[in-house]
Amino acid sequence: MADPTALLLREQYNNPVQQRESSTFGMWIFIMTEVMLFGGLFLAFTVYRMKFPESFIVGSGDMSITLGAINTAVLIGSSFTMALAVFSAETGNRRMLSIFLLATMFLGLVFLGIKFTEYYQHYQEHRAPGIWFDYRGPNPGQVEMFFLLYFLMTGLHAVHMFVGEGILTAMLIRNRAGSFSAEYHTPVELTGLYWHFVDIIWVFLFAIFYVEGLHLHKL
Amino acid sequence: MAQPAVSRKTYAYTFGGLLALTALTTLLGFIDMGPMNVVVAVGIAAVKASLIAAFFMHALYEGKLVRVALAGGVIWFLILVSLTITDYIGRRWS
Numbered sequence: 654m655a656d657p658t659a660l661l662l663r664e665q666y667n668n669p670v671q672q673r674e675s676s677t678f679g680m681w682i683f684i685m686t687e688v689m690l691f692g693g694l695f696l697a698f699t700v701y702r703m704k705f706p707e708s709f710i711v712g713s714g715d716m717s718i719t720l721g722a723i724n725t726a727v728l729i730g731s732s733f734t735m736a737l738a739v740f741s742a743e744t745g746n747r748r749m750l751s752i753f754l755l756a757t758m759f760l761g762l763v764f765l766g767i768k769f770t771e772y773y774q775h776y777q778e779h780r781a782p783g784i785w786f787d788y789r790g791p792n793p794g795q796v797e798m799f800f801l802l803y804f805l806m807t808g809l810h811a812v813h814m815f816v817g818e819g820i821l822t823a824m825l826i827r828n829r830a831g832s833f834s835a836e837y838h839t840p841v842e843l844t845g846l847y848w849h850f851v852d853i854i855w856v857f858l859f860a861i862f863y864v865e866g867l868h869l870h871k872l
Numbered sequence: 873m874a875q876p877a878v879s880r881k882t883y884a885y886t887f888g889g890l891l892a893l894t895a896l897t898t899l900l901g902f903i904d905m906g907p908m909n910v911v912v913a914v915g916i917a918a919v920k921a922s923l924i925a926a927f928f929m930h931a932l933y934e935g936k937l938v939r940v941a942l943a944g945g946v947i948w949f950l951i952l953v954s955l956t957i958t959d960y961i962g963r964r965w966s
Binding site: 678703850 | 875887895900910928957
């Protein structure tokens with residue numbers, strides 16, 4: 654075995670650097686298609702926010718800032734552990750790679766747990782559009798639109814979190830099988846890109862849904 | 873590829889910065905600034921997103937190809953929003 658990376662080089666590439674660049678570029682293109690997917694929803698939110706400003710601020714006042722802010726911190730924490738997982742992969746530390754992948758998965762599950770707690774609270778407060786929506790203030794239909802967009806956008810984000818958990822599981826299994834080394838760890842890097850992107854989406858979701866109604870707010 | 877792209881120290885600073893900005897977003901939300909509330913919140917979110925992309929996602933350390941892909945996505949989104957919004961605020965008849 655003269656060159657350990659030779660085994661990991663697919664035949665269509667000239668060298669490992671070119672192979673890594675192609676994979677990374679492909680992942681970034683995929684992420685930009687995700688920007689298009691979420692972008693349309695952010696546009697829908699912007700349009701309705703301009704159309705019904707008062708109702709959207711009232712709707713935002715029903716969010717729990719405590720859970721929202723904690724969840725943001727948890728997700729940022731999971732991005733930090735993911736970044737450290739990539740660092741461990743780059744330095745060829747397989748043990749620490751496994752630990753940080755597990756930590757990322759754990760924080761992701763904490764996020765989802767808190768998220769579904771919030772969903773349950775909204776349901777109990779009759780804020781589930783189409784299923785059980787009961788709002789006694791002015792313009793209930795406009796507030797319902799706020800909650801529709803809230804469930805749609807955070808729900809799509811939650812789906813991405815579940816997918817991320819699946820990818821992290823696959824990375825953990827592959828790492829235990831000894832697939833990654835300091836020379837070859839591109840899949841871990843790409844998993845990181847995906848995970849951080851999902852984090853970015855949440856940062857914007859937190860900004861548009863949780864913050865605006867804070868000043869008229871319960872904690 | 874022996875040298876990691878970004879040091880652990882940089883990751884830690886980024887993490888700290890993101891937490892601080894989250895706290896700032898929350899605190900500023902308690903002040904009633906009218907329509908500026910959402911503008912400030914999204915502005916801070918954009919700074920946080922840039923930090924994540926630059927350091928956690930290594931965008932600052934990648935080649936031109938990745939930067940062009942990233943710029944393409946961001947510019948596409950800005951075109952989508954700005955042209956749609958100009959249409960909505962320009963409609964006098966509805």
